[in-house]
Amino acid sequence: MTSQSQGIQQLLQAEKRAKDKLEEAKKRKGKRLKQAKEEAIAEIDHYRLQREREFRHKQSNIMGSQGNLSTKIEEQTTEKIRDITNSFHKYMENVMKQLLNMVYDIKPEIHPNYRDAV
Template structure:
């Protein structure tokens, strides 16, 4: 029986070693999975940060060009206002004189279609005369 019990003991020890090896393999597999997961998360974070940086750069380029455009429009508007004010100041006196001359230089005359009526005669315009 001792040989049987020794054989059983050897089998139990072999089974225990196999069980220990399986547990170690499971632990290593768990560690590898955990490490792979951490590496994947780090890679995802790196990729996300890179894409966000590219997005911000593109956004700044677009918004910067719009800011440039609005600054250019404001500058053009200011230049136009300056030109109009300058033109106004330069031509103001001459336009006032022209308007006053036209207003004061009135030559009253009767319109040709005006009819004059007297007792015996009816005048239609300068050339037409009915008796």
Template structure:
């Protein structure tokens, strides 16, 4: 009976070793697939961030050029409004000027 038990134990150890080797092989294969997918995804995200940065730079340049183009005309309009003062008495103003008759 001890021969049978030692043979059974040997087969169990061998099966365990084979299963461990299979698990390790499967794990390495899945990790390799994961790294490949991750690099594909991260690569596309890197491209997206580059595109977004380029678009942002273009928009900033457009706004800056528009600012410089319109700044002079707006300053002229603003200064004209400041310089073109038409003094007049407000409707609610009540004169407190009392004429003294001599």
């Protein structure tokens, strides 16, 4: 009987060791899963930051070129306004003289469509 009880004791000890090994394996698996999850999150964050940098770079290139276009348009508009103002000042006096001459030099004439009432 003692050999049977020793055999039972050995089986119980072996079962306990197997449970302990199983517990240890579960803990290691949990640690590995947690570590893999943390690494994946870090990799995702790194990828997201890289993509955001690329997006901002492309956006600044596009917006920068639009900014250049707007400054170019502003310069052209300013130049046109300057030209029109110069033209105005250059021809204003002659146009005013012609206009005043037309107003002051009235030549009364009978309209060609007017019929005598006689």
